[in-house]
Amino acid sequence: MDTELVIHARNGDQQAFATLADSLYGRLHQIAFRILRDRPAAEDATQQALLLIWRDLPQLRNPGRFEAWSYRLLVNTCNAEFRRRRRTLPSVGAQTAAEPVAPDQFGRLFDRDQVERGFDGLSVDHRAVLVMRYYLDWSLESIADALGVPIGTVNSRLHRGLAKMRAALTDQPDAAARPQGAVR
């Protein structure tokens, strides 16, 4: 991320922020979708995060930390959006059709429903750690820095998230035993 642009935006330059927002929005949106698994919720959370980034940017002293800081605000807005929709809507969760996830390197085929059900059972904080680890391929240190939590917390969230996902994946009859394509 161009730190000069961040500095200009921090000083109130809307044009500079527009350039930053253009390059950042798609990434934030993809992350929000993977955390929330709901398109309207992800869009709302992303837009809210971008507005917060603009509003609170003068408080960011180190422009080099802009991206990590932005992700932290995004996780906050995902949390808020998740809670808001859980109160007002029947469910926030996967809205994609049940399809097999691509076979993993172990040759197993997992039912998408199983994966999504497992993920839906996680809190937003746990989901955010899994997304940063397995979608962004970040190190534990980078995740801790972005979320502003100790590395031990990241580790425990990752461990707990994986344990729940494992439970969800083993909860169902072994999908690999079924013919490919007939996952239900």
Add this chain to the structure above:
Amino acid sequence: MTTDREAAEVIRSWMKEGVQLDDAGVHRVLARLPETPQRRHRWLWPFGWRPFGRGATRSADARTVVHPGRTRTMFTPIRVAAVTAVLALSGTLLLVSETVEPPVVGPVPGAETSDVSMEPAHYTGSVRAWETAAIERQVLADRTIEQWPTAFENSMSDPRVDGLGRAMDYLETIEGPDGAAVLSHTGVGRVTTDEGSWAIECHGAGSATGDAYIFCWYDGEEAYDGLTAFQVLTRTGDGMFDAEGWIFPGERPPLLDFET
């Protein structure tokens, strides 16, 4: 049986699947920028004290908030409370040094006053805070409640309290009838030095003018076990505070019994 490694691979391949999302929302955000003012001033530390007063307007250079018909004297009660607390503390410390049988405390590494360890040791210095972002924010009708993780650096004349700290702070901003913001805070955390650490607990109050006074208790751990410190912070600028405190042996003084 699914191992962690297998689960991780499944999650990874599931997450990396391409998803087409509509990115036109960025234009809706940009259209709202003119009506979304940036927050230029933190009043802080350890606590992200900020103005929420809807009726408050800040001047460009901003140590002053302009409220028609109001002046800075409206915050005198906060100053009075601060002075009262300092005086009460001084009396308490005097009481502690005269009446409390101090526990046996071994030599404390770095202590300037190890040869007079029964006396409160006075220190001064400053605190500098890092930027943080609220991780929880509830906006109610007349107040905002926020939770802030905070990091800070103590630069003190006594090495026992000279170190780095982290805290979780809770801030309540109440909007008065004229739009003025009154802020109160409580927080807990830890300060770590080269030799040991302190569990800290802070309480404070601030005003829309940027004044802020914070009082912290430090309970010694590890090398500082058996010691307690009391610290008073006065805000001097964004994220900066002057500090003054006392370290004394024993625990926090008991609450005074006003009935007797």
